[in-house]
Amino acid sequence: MVHKTLCFGLLGILFAYYVYLPMPENIEEHWKIRIADAVTKMISLVATLFENIGLMKYEELFFTLSTCFLTKQVSDDNITVIDTDFSNIPVRLYLPKRKSERHRRAIIFFHGGAFVLGSCKMFFYDFLNRWTANKLDAVVVGVDYRLAPQYPFPIALEDCVSVVKFFLQDKIFTKYGVDPTRICISGDSSGGTLSAAVTHLLQDDPEFKDKIKAQALIYPCLQIIDTLTPSYREYEHGPLLPKEVAINLASLYLTKDKELPRAALRNEHMPxxxxHLFKFVNWSVFLPEKYKKNHVYTEPILGKLNASYPALVDSRVSPLLASDSKLQSLPLTYILTCEHDLFRDDGIIYATRIRNAGVQVTHEHIEEGIHGALSFTTAPLFLNLGFRIRDKYISWLEKNL
Structure with missing residues (x-):
């Protein structure tokens, strides 16, 4: 009993410490975000402790907690919700019930979660996709791709490509009343990574080239080449997504070897x-001056890792590694970035590069934004920021798709 009391007391002290860590001044509803941020850091601390004592792997605690947010398929007065599979990959379909005078647009959505967590069936993604289908009178497909580390790269990407190709069939368009000229691929965070990678691959495939009208990327992670961009430096400790948590989880997409995340944290992971690839992600060239601040660009340190990870130089993992000629073929693009986010600079660089390549792009930047805000539009934690991001995303789709 004494040991339990001491443990709870220590955890309480640590939680209070995390709650009172410095927070960017312009963040709205900062107490809500302080609490969410402290919870994330506490989970990471406990996960590290559990792994060190051999109780469970670091990612297993995050995964176990994420399963608590799963929902069952529930239709309502406006939307029919169906759990099925496309090409043997589980999907959740959202089909408007009201009659439509013309074929509907369609959105294929890939959820975030650092490639190791999450599901389109989590309540906040279910709410987002249901809302999208209802507001836009659109068919929405949430994709449950397989997760790392059990299914490492490129399995998640292959699952997503399989679902999109399955959906892009005339018989599917007819079955669900979809307009084949109004298809969008979208996703948030690592789902944004997958969205960009899928779009790149389809544009290189003669059979599917130009069948996607738009891609929509919400605070996407688009490169793992440089972990010392200004946003990585400024938001190393969050809010909400600390650098260590992001790298520890996302590295599992490539390998279970702990040496990779340790090297990536030091920016010493590249072969x-x-x-020759650094020119594609060189923030000193592509970032506007306001984001460079007083930071000095230094290249990642090469050759420190003994093991070889070919995926580190693969544009399917880091879409920013695509050449300018490949970027030219991209469809209409929407990118939303948040100021207080590790991945802020990824999205800004991508927007700059594809605009320079002649692609029509809408880039919306939320000055008081944080990573993951879109997940806080349902109970138990509501953020006005989450609603604003959702509404910006829906508004763009309504006008452009």
Whole structure:
């Protein structure tokens, strides 16, 4: 009993410490975000402790907690919700009930979760996709791709490509009343990574080229080449997504070897022959001056890892590694970035590069934004920021799809 009391007391002290860590001044509803941020840091601390004592792997605690947010398929007065599979990949379909005078647009949505967590069936994604279907009178497909580390790269990407190709069939368009000229691929965070990678791959496929009208990326992670961009430095400790948590989880998409995340945290993870790729993600060239501040650009340190990870130089993992000629073929693009986010600079660089390549792009930047805000539009935690991001996303789709 004494040991339990001491443990709870220590956890209480740590939670209070995390709650009172410095927070960017312009964040709205900062107490809500302080609490959510403290919870994330506490989970990471406990997960590290559990792994060190051999109780469970670091990611298993995050995964176990994420399953608590799963929902069953529930239709309502406006939307029919169906759990099925496309090409043997589980999907959740949202089909408007009201009659439509013309074929509907369609959105294929890939959820976030660092490639190791999450599901389109989590309540906040279910709410988002249901809302999208209802507001836009659209068919929405939420994709439950397989997760790392059990299914490492490129399995998640292959699942997403399989679902999109299955959906892009005339018989599917007819079955669900979809207009084949109004298809959008979208996703948030690592789902944004997958959205960009899928779009790139389809544009390279003669059979599917130009069948996607738009891609919509919400605070996407688009490169793992440089973990010392200004946003990585400024928001190393969050809010909500600390650098260590992001790298520890996302590295599992590539390998279970703990040496990779340790090296990535030091920006010493890239192989010796990768210097030619740095030009694609060089923030000193692509970022506006306001984001460079007083930071000095230094290249990642090469050749520190003994093991070889080919995926580190693969544009399917880091869509920013695509050449300018490949970027030119991209469809209409929407990118939303948040100021207080590790991945802020990824989205800004991507928007700059594809605009320079001649692609029509809408880039919306939320000055008081944080990563993951879109997940806080349902109980138990509501953020006005989450609603604003959702509404911006829906508004763009309504006008452009």
């Amino acid at each position: 010796q022959d990768s210097r």
